[in-house]
Amino acid sequence: MTRAVIYLPRFSGAAARVAACLSADLVEYSSTVFGEVFDQYREIAAVMSVGIAVRGIAPFVRDKWTDPAVVVVTPDLRLAIPILGGHHGANELARKLAALGILPVITTATERAGVPSVEGIAAAGRYDLVNRDSSKTVNAGFLDGAARVYAVEGPALVIGGPGVAFLVGEGDYTIGIGSRKGIPAKTVEMVIRESLQTAGIRTDEVLVYATTVKKSQEQGILDAVRALGGALIYLDDQALSGHTPVSPSGAPRIGLAGVAEPCALAVSKRGELVLPKVAKEGVTVAIAR
Numbered sequence: 001m002t003r004a005v006i007y008l009p010r011f012s013g014a015a016a017r018v019a020a021c022l023s024a025d026l027v028e029y030s031s032t033v034f035g036e037v038f039d040q041y042r043e044i045a046a047v048m049s050v051g052i053a054v055r056g057i058a059p060f061v062r063d064k065w066t067d068p069a070v071v072v073v074t075p076d077l078r079l080a081i082p083i084l085g086g087h088h089g090a091n092e093l094a095r096k097l098a099a100l101g102i103l104p105v106i107t108t109a110t111e112r113a114g115v116p117s118v119e120g121i122a123a124a125g126r127y128d129l130v131n132r133d134s135s136k137t138v139n140a141g142f143l144d145g146a147a148r149v150y151a152v153e154g155p156a157l158v159i160g161g162p163g164v165a166f167l168v169g170e171g172d173y174t175i176g177i178g179s180r181k182g183i184p185a186k187t188v189e190m191v192i193r194e195s196l197q198t199a200g201i202r203t204d205e206v207l208v209y210a211t212t213v214k215k216s217q218e219q220g221i222l223d224a225v226r227a228l229g230g231a232l233i234y235l236d237d238q239a240l241s242g243h244t245p246v247s248p249s250g251a252p253r254i255g256l257a258g259v260a261e262p263c264a265l266a267v268s269k270r271g272e273l274v275l276p277k278v279a280k281e282g283v284t285v286a287i288a289r
Contacts, residue, residue, distance in 0.1 A: 003093075004037050007047040011075040015047040018073055021100050022093070035060055043069045043093050045080075053083060065132055065269070069093055073102065081105045087119035115142045118165045121149065127167035130208050130233060130267050134165040159216070159234060168231045171207030173199075173274065173289050175230075176264030177221055178211060180282040185223035191283040192224060199275045199287050203228050210235055210263040212256060239266050247277040247286075264288035 003024035007015030012028075019026045022045060027037060029048065034056035037044065046053040053072045061067055061084065069089035072081045080097045082090030086108040094104035110117040118135040122128065129135060141147030141163070152158055160166065175195075179188055196203065209225045211218075213234040225232040237256065243265040245258030256262070260277045268288035275287035 002041060003043045003045070004041040005045045005047060006033055006037065008052075008075075011047045014073070014075050014077050017077065017100060018045055018047060018097065021097060038068060041068055043071075043089050045071050045073050045093065045097075047073045047075055049074075050081060050083065057084060064088060071097075073097065077102050079103050079105050082107070086111070087117050089123075110139050110142055113143055115145075116149070117142065118167075122167050125167065126170055128170055128207055128269070130166040130168055131162075131164075131239070134162060137163040138165040162236070162238070166208075166233055168208050171205055172269070173201050173206050173287055174264050174268045175206055175209045176211070176260040176262065176266075176284075176286040176288070177209060177215075177225075178259030178263070178284040179215065179218055179221055181218070183218070183220045183282045185220045185227065187281050188220045188224035188283050189227050191278065191280050191285050192228060194280070195275060195278045195285040195287060198278070201274075201287065203230065206230055207269070208233060208267055210267045212237075212240065212259050212263065214256070215259070233267065235263055235266055242266075245277065246273065260284040260286035261288075 003022050004027050005015050005019040005024045006027045006029055008029045015026060024045065027033060038060040050072050057070055064085060067084055069085035070083050071090050071093050072083055077100060080094035080102045082094050084090060091106050091108060091111055098104060106112060118129060118138050138147050175192060209230045209232045211221055211234060213236050215221055216234050222232060240256060240262040243262035245261040247261060261273060264286040265271055265273060265288045270289050273288050277284050277286045
């Protein structure tokens with residue numbers, strides 16, 4: 001299962017009702033229980049006080065993109081309070097408990113204002129957010145009435161600044177691409193396909209392809225990604241600066257520490273390099289997830 005209900009023994013009756021409503025596993029509380037379940041379940045309902053739950057999850061909280069959704073349910077079954085991952089499943093989990101007459105206490109700003117959120121749109125459409133740092137800016141734009149949603153069908157090229165959120169179809173892997181000037185699309189495509197084959201990855205498992213904005217004039221990269229049926233985004237220097245390549249690179253000549261590896265890592269979900277840089281016929285490719 002993807003859901004668990006953690007409960008204090010004295011509240012087992014209430015917890016059983018919550019678990020039945022959510023089709024969740026029942027897990028009795030102990031001093032170590034949150035550490036044991038934190039990475040096993042995507043959604044957790046805790047039938048206990050907020051203080052106990054907060055102290056329990058505190059040592060394990062990393063970031064909102066990987067943490068599970070956590071909702072505290074008061075033992076009298078009156079309130080369901082999302083305390084972690086409101087936009088990432090907790091708000092929806094709390095709403096499901098309304099079937100038991102439990103009031104969902106929603107505190108996220110966009111939800112309270114009745115406006116969309118980046119995370120909500122992504123979840124509804126089964127998309128992944130490529131540039132996660134954009135969510136705060138775009139959600140603030142929704143609150144101010146300044147943000148708009150544009151849907152673009154491919155093949156297409158979309159260029160946006162740091163305040164633009166890019167949602168793409170689901171996938172696990174990200175491909176960073178670099179090339180010398182004027183390399184033809186067939187060569188770029190060949191190196192990408194060979195790299196995918198080496199890593200045992202199918203093209204339909206790719207979330208997004210990325211390169212530096214300094215390569216935005218390289219038609220070979222764009223056409224190769226189109227031929228692969230993928231989405232290509234261009235990353236500015238700031239987006240790449242926090243990702244140091246593990247392989248030697250000639251990118252310092254264009255003012256970057258690297259291209260393929262930093263690009264793959266910058267848009268990855270886990271920040272894990274799956275395939276270090278492959279260099280062949282003027283093309284560099286790296287794969288992350």
